[in-house]
Amino acid sequence: MGQFGFTGLVCGLLLSLAAAEDGFAGWLRYAPIPCDTSCLQRLPSKLTLLNATTGSPIETAGLELISGLQSIFSQNLTTTQSRCDESSSILVATVEDFRHECNATTAIPELVQDGFWLRSTGSSVQILGQSARGALYGAYEYLSLLAQGNFSHVAYSSNPHAPIRWVNQWDNMDGVIERGYGGLSIFFKNGRVVDDLAPVKQYARLLASIRINGLIVNNVNANATLLSAENMRGLGRIADVCRPYGVRIGVSLNFASPETLGGLDTFDPLDATVVNWWNNITNSLYEHVPDLAGYLVKADSEGQPGPSTYNRTLSQGANLFARALQPHGGILMFRAFVYDSNLNESDWKADRAKAAVQYFKNLDGEFEENAVVQIKYGPIDFQVREPVSPLFANLFETNTAIELEVSQEYLGQQNHLVYLPPLWKTILNFDLRVDHKPSLVRDIISGERFNRTLGGWAAVVNVGTNTTWLGSHIAMSNLYAYGRLAWCPTDDSERILHDWTRLTFGTNSQVINTITNISMASWPAYEQYSGNLGIQTLTDILYTHYGPNPASQDNNGWGQWTRADHETVGMDRTVGNGTGYTGQYPTEIAQRFEYLNSTPDDLVLWFHHVPWTHRLHSGKTVIQHFYDAHYAGAETAQTFVSQWESLRGLVDKERYDAVLDRLVYQAGHSIVWRDAVNNFYFNMTGIPDQKRRVGQHPWRIEAESMELDGYRLYTVSPFETASNGTAIVTSSNSTTGTARTTLHFPASTYDIGVNYYDMYGGESHWTLSLNDQVVGEWIGNMRNHTLGNSVSIYLDGHSATRVIFRGVKVQKGDELKIVGRPDGVEPAPVDYVVLLPSGVVD
Template sequence: MRAFFLLASLGFVAAENGLDGWLRYAPLPCTTQCHSKVPANIVVLNATETSPIYVAGTELQTGLKSICGSHAELIHGQCKASSSVVVGTIEQYRKTCGNLSEIPELEEDGFWLSTKGNDVQILGSNDRGALYGAFEYLSMLAQGNFSEVAYATSPSAPIRWVNQWDNLDGSIERGYGGPSIFFKNGTVVEDLTRVKQYGRLLASIRINAVVVNNVNANASLLSSENLKGLGRIADAFRPYGVKVGISLNFASPETFGGLDTYDPLNSSVIKWWSNITDQLYQNVPDMAGYLVKGDSEGQPGPEIYNRTLAQGANLFAKALQPYGGIVMFRAFVYNQLNESDWKADRAKAAVDFFKPLDGEFEENVVIQIKYGPIDFQVREPTSPLFANLLNTNTAIELEVTQEYLGQQSHLVYLPPLWKTVLDFDLRVDHKPSLVRDIVTGKRFNRKLGGSAAVVNVGTNTTWLGSYLSMSNLYAYGRLAWNPADDPEAMVQDWIQLTFGLDPTVLKTLTRMSMESWPAYLNYSGNLGIQTLTDILYTHYGPNPATQDNNGWGQWTRADHTTVGMDRTISNGTGYSGQYPEEIAAMYENIDTTPDNLCLWFHHVNWTHHLHSGKTVIQHFYDAHYSGADTAQSFFTQWESLKGKVDEERYNHVRHRLDYQTGHSIVWRDAISNFYYNMTSIPDDSKRVSHYPWRIEAEDMALDGYKTYTVSPFEAASRSVAIVTVSNNTVGTATTKVDFPSGTYDLAVNYFDLYGGQSHWQIYLNDRQIGEWIGNSEDVLSHTPSIYLDGHSAIRIKFRGVTVKKGDMLKIVGKPDGVEPAPVDYVSFLPHGVVD
């Protein structure tokens, strides 16, 4: 149990912009007591300024001064100073200071931390491990923890990578935190300050490599100018122990190199890749390796030449072997399918493609497997491929960037989702086979393994586009080091490091974080039906119809009477048979399939009764309302922290949570109404399609406005909104208020399109009670939309408005650009009513 230094009082945090993330090193209130508890000197056993050990010394010096107000003297290469923090490798310590017999054997990157007695020892198995130990010590101090500890820790796996989907033009595919910190206008940026800051953040969570470019790779990354640029990026990262990796385009020998083939067995292709690899290592001597996406989603690969994926991966592996580099080969390979074939199933693709190749990959190839068999969905079963590669290195691929999961505009703390996979026991050969033990190499005795996460930080000072989303990056690093770590403990450390030690802040943000994934799961898709977003456009707002009637294979197979994929062996696609016997038997039988994956494995009637006793359709209704209700609570919980969080971050988070309250209702209504329309089965609680506090915009008296039928229909209340009659006409909508006199929150649902920033005003009688601009593309993080749909639907609230029955409500909309000031409805919400 940790012993914490008790603080007499908790100070107020100054305004911050998020650039330091969890490395703020905020001053502790009792600096006098704090000063007496930390060493007066920092002994650094490597004086090379580019060494992670030297960086650890300067980081300790900065941290001790900021946290405790103490100036520790930096001493190089000797251990005579008393009251010291000694940081270096174990070997350096033994040569300079003598033996420490109690240190156990460490794995690569592991470290020993001892705070007992007058001195602190931070000793790594290598330079990088020593830096990790320094960040660990500072994390303790920053949380007010001055307890005496002596322990060693080593990583669970050698591969702890992040992937950046950055494009050379500076854009980022599925990035929601601004442009690239690496690239602009086709080349590496000149100013690498943000790259260094990113390296610092990654080192603090023990990440050891970054793939800097998009998996949908541009071959011009291999130009001589960009190779030099990659060398500069590597130089910026190296002091933090972070290596550079790159994504490759399989067809580069042809499209960039001038060959007439990219056949992986062609001698000229082999030589070309060998030469490119030599050039890369000349510029980046410690390059981590390659990430390859082949034969997937239109990307070129070996199959065009009738070569196997193993032969394709091995081409790069052999080129890297002289340098010790690694090939991360993505298992995200699938073909488009015919939905009329009830045996077709995209979820089977990874096992179908890779299982026959088990054992054929070179030893420096690692198959990078998404946690579920489809694509970063809000809930999926564990990918069965983990149980089918017994003789091949594997790593799990997670996603920090929230592509399908709210895109940083919704609070969704993801480790509870990741843990459903990491902690899942696949029971290979009827033996314990936790996924976390498989990907770390422990279960099948593989030398390489670990994890990769798609992160996609950008130039925004919050890095990801939202302060709260940084908890996912922090926790990913913790899980990459130790996949058995606890999500609640991780987020509590992150909260204290990010927002300070106020117990109310800790309790409130812990509760919000731990409730956030279940809430998003409830209002965006449940029972294993996947995230019911628009898979053909932005992957953000609700559009369940896009799941079906296409070749992408993310089907729900929903109709008037039934829903769900039959993935059984007996009558369906046979997907359940890709699991080991015990797991296959559980999923084959609907009576033993958990409710939360019922529709993933079984095609059932909407009136089918779940283990909970509810029908499937009633569960849909209840879950979507419950999830949206929880999202409303995030806003009120955060408001209770006013004055306990600095104003800049308080307002930023408040705005996003306020947006989430409205968009969760957009989700709730869209999904509930879509399936109510499909099934004609009413909601037992009489909520769906029943909104007694709303005034529909199309029912108001319109001047300069006209009605507009929204598509998809469920994205608008009663499927209709109003838009201005032209892009240079001001619209007015008026109506008499027929609700009882009282105090209400007025909620206006409207659509905020990309390509214009309309201006709205709302009046009661002649009194203006609010105005707003459609500028969400500037102040929120998700991919914007050019249509009136579930992505652009948004709600604004004006709280505590005094209303008299008979008042005249008026909305004035001024269009801008292509945005015709669209309005859906206005709700008059009494206290406690969600809508």
């Protein structure tokens, strides 16, 4: 590239770094760090790139280093033609080019594919990669150190844990993202690839900086029109944008495409015309994308077509694609998420958790060498806690990869802060003890344990057009951590969080400590107030997968059952009396989970069906643990708000306000969760809370008990998602409603909360007043604009929320009034009012 073009790209990067703190830069902000004259003198002033061909990752490394040092230190790097000058210079090259060009005899540790060597002795820096992509990773590593204020002299090598480090986008051709909570697709719109790929370029930068090397651009529930000639050209444009960052793109395929798109009368994987059709499609794709990473296929799962239509095996279906890819060096990722969605709960032996092993175990060794079975971390579906999928311990001659989820489908959909690495670590560090030998999951997926050639990582990531990428600034810590763990799964979750926080929010110790405290407490808290003891998240699995609905877990064919009744709860998955699921594990693990006394409390209801009065290892009964955990989790969520507020003035206003809004929402919604689950099981069992909290709310005023004008009572379903099962709604969608009451609380200063419902399809307006003096007003626009979760058109656990007005002085006998003005289909619904004395959570 000529000097003009090189400079132009650098200027473009610098301009993007100077933009507002809207989240678009992610952890690549490269915020300025104070650096005096002596500090600057210790920094490199020159840059040498070996074999920096146009569009190569080596050239990209140079661009990133120039823009990064300029942004962090206002230091101008000058490119030099001196091939191997080490004085006050950064040298970037592959090991091969370095040794050839510089006649170097430097002892460099052995590097595997994509590995790098970084040596910094102050103003002299060497960044050497096993490949050009590895050199780029080394450049990002060096910039990360500088951006965190780390000027240490270093000399170390770094190698990837596994060759496959991919992300899976669930973007649809119309631009909508399945499980998308951060806006529309950055890849597709109206059935075709978008024209403006600038966001894709920035996304590729972010992925490369955390050493992700593969990007599946479309939904696993694939639309065959992706394979049209126009869209193949579009895929070529996406690949061109990602290639300089070492990110290879791949695509998800619809198994029935030969019929639906190709006009054949079959999609039988063993039919010669089908084989030929896929070979031609694959050849065409590689003409447009010569470095296509490969394919991702979801087949015979959740209504998707597959080889079973023709009585073919899953391995025969997978090998159709694997063989088409082989001449091009592509990889076939085949999802193990196959199960019967029409199970009969009255069958005590029926168990969705057994499906993966049942479908895949007997096919071990039948998959082509470039095929990888992609296995969800647990046997159900991204739950808040699951045991490790036993399929990892049943495939010895098949490449495997773990599937994680950044997109928080069942875990608060990025409205709730849930830092996921501690959850992931429970799986990655689990020892399956295959043949009574160490068999950590992380060593199985790397290929090391069973001596496999391929393996690694995939994560469902729902980045969208929202400038925060995921809809939430804090949620980006999960994407960053995924890349870090995919490279090195032994990295510490808290250390990763520290690095991400310094890069994203700065080096202030209070900011780092506060974000760390909140984030590390977030997964335990969410587990407590959603679903615990291994019962799963208790979210609504029949509608939006977001808010509470314990009843939805049972009496359906999906198999995410709790088997709860008024006396007992939990799935019996034992061999002795249950579904036999425990027998899918190696002997040592099977024996641990087969018996109640050796099953840990946090998975007891996953493996055992027990009375509500069963005493856990903790000494509590199951039902009392439920009550206590849900209160404890909600109380923890309240602390997130005050902790974040301590950072006022230490975090830029734009991001401070955005994060605060989410944490305030989470605090309110955690109470919706707490009450819904506790009330549901109290109603089911009739067993009271020993601490007399469940159903007892002395600081609440039920909306239906107020004097109503223009409002009427409404029975909420499910009942537990409203206090006392009842809310109020306006008499019509054009009628303003008023609810008033006289307060009988002691004179004091209170925080006044109003629990209401923010439905999709309307933006109602409410005003809260005391003695006709307005305390506050709000609009129900979260579901339409502010939040990104799957929306609800009902009064339920998804739309239930709370608004808080702080520090309100109240006298006994004051009149409290709520005026609600409906909009659209939203009838200004209200559940209750709560007056909170200092320190009270209700």
